[in-house]
Amino acid sequence: MASVDSPVVFVVSRDRSRASLLAPALPFAEVIYISDAETLLREAHVRPPQVALLYTDTPGVPLAQVLPLLRQRAELAGTHWLAVGTQGLGALLVAGADALISDTTPVDAIATQVKTMLGRAQQYHDTQERVAQLQRRMDTWEHEERIRDQLVHMLVHDLKNPIAAVMGLLEVVEDDTRVPDDSRDLIKVARDETQHLLHLAVNMLDVRKIQAGKMNLRRELMFSPMFLEVIELSRGDVGSGLRDRHVRVEVEPGLSPASADPEILRRVMANLISNAMKHTTTGGVITMIVRQGKEDVQFLIRDDGEGIPADDIPNLFAAFEQSRLTLHGRFDTGMGLAFCKLAIEEHGGTIFVESERGKGATFTFTLPLAQDGDDEDFAELLN
Incomplete structure (x- = not known):
């Protein structure tokens, strides 16, 4: 016997016996007889069916006229509509029926078709439930x-x-x-x-x-002297600890211009220099190189410290991650390298690290060369 939570099957027909014959073949479902289109509109709103059998000989308003209205209802989105008859099936198919079957088909065969549709309806319900759960999680997140x-x-x-x-x-x-x-x-x-x-x-x-996409870059055309100035400013931002290291700066003269935000670039350099400093001991060497690439300007920050374990490199640029192998006990959120990666990618460049244990590390990032549209005076500057 069907329970309160059993799937609902409507039999819309002029003949009540069709529902009575189908019910024993579907003992797990509640089979409800519907006599006409008006009753179907009312009952479908009260208790939406999982499957509805629409017999073409149903009297009153043609079901082909009612079905498009029913398919527009949100509560009936998971309902499957089975057109049953010998005439008028084409109209119901055009109106939105999911399948067609002759009314001379044995009851067991009709029941099998209904079971298949009930399975699809259950899959739809389960999918909708998972979507709703994910949406609730997304809203919470x-x-x-x-x-x-x-x-x-x-x-x-x-x-x-x-x-x-x-x-x-x-x-x-x-x-x-x-x-x-x-x-x-x-x-x-x-x-x-x-x-x-x-x-x-x-x-x-x-x-x-x-x-969040809320950082707007204030780009400028930057040449070799400006890169050198940014490096000097970033060295000052790092602090007095840098005085205990040997710092070498090599900026290639005559670099093609890059379009970048000088202040953000200064912050990136300061973070990378600070990172190099914390991985080197007093007397260590930190080298900063700016050179011309084929389609970009390349920045290298190299140190001769203890290097970075290979297992740490894949997550090194993630927030709240840092190398386990450091020469000091200072707490670090790992936000510095995360900022560098996001800032460089915001410029259209790339950043990566190469390291070998005991032989230091080299952080490299690139800035794309400026294009004609990056600045109104670009052409004049190049002439």
Whole structure:
């Protein structure tokens, strides 16, 4: 006997016995007799069927006129419509019937066809349920992402000003001649760590901005002298720890211009230099090279540190990831390299790393060469 949750099958016909004969062949379903099109419209709204048998000899309004209206109802999207008869099947097929069968077909064969349709209806229902579950998960995820974005934005903006104020005060104290040398060294460390904290906060905000497509690049045509200037500024951003390393800068003269945001490029360089510094010891060598490629300008930041384990490289540019092999215990969110990757790709370039344990690492990124449309004065600059 069918239960309350059993699938529903409508038999729309002038002959009630057709429903009575079909019901025993479908004991797991609730077979409901419908006498005409008007009743079908009303009952389909109250209890949508999984399968409806539409007999062409049903009196009253032709079912071919009613079926297009029924197929437009959202609650009947999973219903399968089986046209049954000897005449008028073509009209029902045009109106949207899913299958045709003769009314002289044995009841068992009709039941088999209905079972097949019920299986398809169940598959549709299951698919819709999975889609609904995924949509609920997506809504939850989007809600959490919005909260996370708001939290990061609020946190960074609330931290930037006091961190910058602390850095300024530390610089004033460091320059005071009354401060003993041993205390001055401690102040330098405090200033460097404060600067590192500021970089962490800003990187977190910028990674979220780029991921959300909210970072607008302020591109300029950049040549060799500008690349050299950006490198010098980024070295200053890294902090005093760089003084204990040997830094070499090689910028190829006469480079073809690239279109880039100088401030973002400065941040990328600072992150990569800082990364090289934390993987080298005092006296280590950090080399920065800018050279001409076939269709781009190439930037290489090379260090002679301990290198990066091969297992760490695939996830190195992901947020909250960093190499397990570092020469200091400083906490790092991994946002610096994540920012570099997103920022360079936003410029249309690529970034990758090559490393061998014990032989240092080389980070390489590229910037595409400027095109004619990148700047109104591009042609004049080249002439």
